[in-house]
Amino acid sequence: MGTSLGFHFVFAALGVGLPLLMVIVEGLWLRTADRRYYRLARIWSRAMLVLFAIGAVSGTTLAFELGLLWPVFMRNSGAVIGIPFSIEGFAFFIEAIFVGIYLYGWDRLSPVAHWLCSFPIAIAGALSAASVVSVNAWMNTPAGFRLSQGVIVDVDPWAAIFNPATTTEVLHTTLAAYVFVGFAIAAVYALALLRNPKAGDAALAVRVAMFVALAAIPLQLIAGDLSARFDAHTEPLKLASAEGQFQTQRGAPLRIGGLPDPSAHTTRFALEIPRLLSFLAYDDLDAEVRGVDAFPASDRPPVPAVHLAFDAMVGSGFALLGIALWWALATRLGRHEPNAPLSRALVVSGVLALIAMEAGWLVTEEGRQPWIVVGLWRTSEAVTTSPALDLAFYGFSLLYVLLAATLVWSFGRIAREPVREKPSTASGTKP
Amino acid sequence: MNDITLVILIGLGALTLYALFGGADFGGGVWDLLAAGPRRDAQREAIAHAMGPVWETNHVWLIFVIVLMFTCFPAAFAALSVGLYVPLTFVLIGIILRGAAFAFRSQAYHAERHAETWGRLFGIASVIAPFFFGTAVGGLASGTFAWYSPFALTVGVFAVALCAQIAAVFLTLETDGALREDFRARAFAATLAVAAAAVLTPIVAALTAPTTFAALTSHGAPLVIALTALAGLGLFVVLWLKHYALARVLVACETIGILIGWFVAQTGFLIPGMTTPVAAAAPATTLRVFIWLVAIGALFLIPSLLLLFGIFKASRRAR
Numbered sequence: 074m075g076t077s078l079g080f081h082f083v084f085a086a087l088g089v090g091l092p093l094l095m096v097i098v099e100g101l102w103l104r105t106a107d108r109r110y111y112r113l114a115r116i117w118s119r120a121m122l123v124l125f126a127i128g129a130v131s132g133t134t135l136a137f138e139l140g141l142l143w144p145v146f147m148r149n150s151g152a153v154i155g156i157p158f159s160i161e162g163f164a165f166f167i168e169a170i171f172v173g174i175y176l177y178g179w180d181r182l183s184p185v186a187h188w189l190c191s192f193p194i195a196i197a198g199a200l201s202a203a204s205v206v207s208v209n210a211w212m213n214t215p216a217g218f219r220l221s222q223g224v225i226v227d228v229d230p231w232a233a234i235f236n237p238a239t240t241t242e243v244l245h246t247t248l249a250a251y252v253f254v255g256f257a258i259a260a261v262y263a264l265a266l267l268r269n270p271k272a273g274d275a276a277l278a279v280r281v282a283m284f285v286a287l288a289a290i291p292l293q294l295i296a297g298d299l300s301a302r303f304d305a306h307t308e309p310l311k312l313a314s315a316e317g318q319f320q321t322q323r324g325a326p327l328r329i330g331g332l333p334d335p336s337a338h339t340t341r342f343a344l345e346i347p348r349l350l351s352f353l354a355y356d357d358l359d360a361e362v363r364g365v366d367a368f369p370a371s372d373r374p375p376v377p378a379v380h381l382a383f384d385a386m387v388g389s390g391f392a393l394l395g396i397a398l399w400w401a402l403a404t405r406l407g408r409h410e411p412n413a414p415l416s417r418a419l420v421v422s423g424v425l426a427l428i429a430m431e432a433g434w435l436v437t438e439e440g441r442q443p444w445i446v447v448g449l450w451r452t453s454e455a456v457t458t459s460p461a462l463d464l465a466f467y468g469f470s471l472l473y474v475l476l477a478a479t480l481v482w483s484f485g486r487i488a489r490e491p492v493r494e495k496p497s498t499a500s501g502t503k504p
Numbered sequence: 505m506n507d508i509t510l511v512i513l514i515g516l517g518a519l520t521l522y523a524l525f526g527g528a529d530f531g532g533g534v535w536d537l538l539a540a541g542p543r544r545d546a547q548r549e550a551i552a553h554a555m556g557p558v559w560e561t562n563h564v565w566l567i568f569v570i571v572l573m574f575t576c577f578p579a580a581f582a583a584l585s586v587g588l589y590v591p592l593t594f595v596l597i598g599i600i601l602r603g604a605a606f607a608f609r610s611q612a613y614h615a616e617r618h619a620e621t622w623g624r625l626f627g628i629a630s631v632i633a634p635f636f637f638g639t640a641v642g643g644l645a646s647g648t649f650a651w652y653s654p655f656a657l658t659v660g661v662f663a664v665a666l667c668a669q670i671a672a673v674f675l676t677l678e679t680d681g682a683l684r685e686d687f688r689a690r691a692f693a694a695t696l697a698v699a700a701a702a703v704l705t706p707i708v709a710a711l712t713a714p715t716t717f718a719a720l721t722s723h724g725a726p727l728v729i730a731l732t733a734l735a736g737l738g739l740f741v742v743l744w745l746k747h748y749a750l751a752r753v754l755v756a757c758e759t760i761g762i763l764i765g766w767f768v769a770q771t772g773f774l775i776p777g778m779t780t781p782v783a784a785a786a787p788a789t790t791l792r793v794f795i796w797l798v799a800i801g802a803l804f805l806i807p808s809l810l811l812l813f814g815i816f817k818a819s820r821r822a823r
Contacts, residue, residue, distance in 0.1 A: 126603045126607030127603070127607065129564075130563075130600045133567055134596050136571065137570065137585075140581050141585050147585075149578075151575060151581060152786035155786065158571050159575055162571045163801035166808075167805065167808055169561045171812075172560060174557065181815055228789045472597065472600060479604070483607075486611060
């Protein structure tokens with residue numbers, strides 16, 4: 074399940090972010106009649122065809138796996154979290170329909186009608202991501218029901234969907250998708266530029282992608298700050314783990330790096346900035362921050378993993394901001410082509426964006442352990458009782474690795490093959 | 505009508521649409537695998553052409569059914585997942601491989617060798633998925649989860665034949681000329697196979713699964729079976745007369761009949777002998793909210809679906 078999710082996460086992010094880029098480039102083509110935008114839209118459209126096929130089957134797998142691997146969890150909470158999943162189901166329906174129209178309708182619709190069909194994809198993609206994330210938020214801060222002898226009663230689906238953590242988590246995760254896609258696409262084309270400085274439309278692709286990245290990354294840092302403040306109030310244990318804060322302390326320092334040692338109840342080798350954590354979490358240099366030790370030992374997450382993942386996420390986030398600003402200044406918002414060092418940095422930014430996203434996911438998942446739903450059910454109680462679990466787990470993991478490898482291979486082919494140009498123009502009529 | 509009945513009807517409706525559209529996709533894969541004769545490549549192209557824009561949408565019906573199950577009947581969903589773990593895992597592998605292979609093949613047209621490999625994989629996976637679906641249904645209907653029983657395996661074969669039949673009948677309307685004759689011949693062959701499976705299934709049930717056989721012969725199931733058989737026989741006639749649109753209607757009726765027959769044979773249980781809908785149902789609020797969601801969702805879904813099928817229908821007619 075972890076492998077499937079980690080894998081699906083990348084797909085989901087591409088599924089949310091890529092349609093936005095399609096909306097932008099096809100819109101730019103209609104506006105400027107610049108063929109380069111058209112070619113980009115066509116190439117990305119082919120990548121999307123493969124991507125959505127894999128995304129659809131990987132999504133089906135997850136729906137099944139919920140039952141196959143977590144039957145107890147589903148029996149307990151299906152009645153509550155089923156509603157957001159149902160919303161996701163409808164959003165996915167709309168997405169699949171318009172993806173079909175969009176990908177196969179290039180020559181069957183007028184350019185404007187075709188462009189309009191990209192909007193439902195982008196909107197439904199964001200909506201389905203938001204409803205799935207609201208389920209994850211519910212696992213962090215469950216709401217909208219009452220527990221009577223271990224059975225869920227008095228379900229209030231709206232309170233469950235809009236549980237306390239939903240707003241910050243949805244904001245942070247959706248922005249993560251745009252950040253990731255922006256930098257990832259920029260990285261792919263920066264690599265092409267490094268290999269061949271005259272690589273056709275690559276500079277333009279970098280520009281479009283970096284505009285998205287540049288817009289999303291500052292918002293993402295703000296959303297991240299909101300998430301941390303939220304955690305300080307409602308999930309103090311997660312924040313303490315993320316920050317490697319073992320003792321409860323007034324005027325707590327912000328720790329950068331370091332290695333938390335749970336047995337010694339301390340984080341060693343960290344760069345400490347005095348009082349900054351108290352200030353960031355509570356706007357008060359002297360505020361008290363509750364440490365990991367203030368909570369029962371049986372409820373504590375694996376602090377080293379959470380802290381290191383958290384620092385990897387925040388560190389990557391600031392590095393991405395730096396690279397985005399460097400690009401904006403050095404190329405005057407893309408009016409010039411990036412030079413070689415900047416191109417190299419852009420390639421690295423794609424990797425950093427992936428690290429930031431997966432690390433962020435680790436923080437929220439590992440930070441929630443040992444609970445699957447905080448305060449209600451422990452992860453160990455929810456796993457399937459089926460004996461073939463290990464076998465199936467390794468089988469699916471292998472399948473996903475193979476799929477990922479083939480996908481990358483396929484993207485490589487798509488990138489190398491020239492677009493078969495059709496003699497239609499921006500202002501063209503129906504073919 | 506109470507909410508539980510309504511949810512079951514919604515589920516049955518979605519399952520029927522999945523059987524028809526998803527079944528046509530699976531069957532398309534079967535005919536891709538069995539493509540033969542002078543028009544082998546043209547057959548494959550016609551299948552890919554008909555499936556391309558719609559297969560992902562057709563697939564979402566399955567996701568919808570799963571979501572309905574775990575939202576409205578979480579206890580039954582958990583029991584089914586554990587009991588039918590093995591066949592459902594095979595179904596999943598089949599679904600993943602065929603989706604991936606179909607997409608990768610479409611990108612590999614310039615490398616014949618790759619296209620061939622992906623095509624083979626697509627075809628084989630298209631047989632695996634409905635076969636194990638069938639065994640899961642057979643295991644469920646017998647109330648024992650014994651998906652490997654002779655009865656369940658027969659249902660598996662039945663499912664593959666049914667998918668092939670639906671696809672061949674659908675494809676006669678998507679093609680013309682000699683290619684259409686190819687699919688007409690295949691529709692005849694598949695209808696024969698379905699008829700054979702339909703005769704074999706109750707015989708195997710009578711010999712090896714007496715409780716299931718008893719269920720198949722009570723509760724009005726015989727009436728449904730008779731009507732379904734009538735639709736199947738009618739198919740022979742209209743295919744003979746080349747009434748392809750009518751054939752499409754009849755194959756849909758036949759599929760709906762088979763699903764209803766299965767449902768009636770379950771005699772009001774979600775899992776025969778174990779779980780009734782009432783016992784497995786989620787709290788009343790969840791059911792009510794779900795029904796409202798379906799109503800609101802349908803407002804967006806139905807026009808979008810009509811648009812999708814409309815666009816690709818119109819362009820076919822123009823061709």
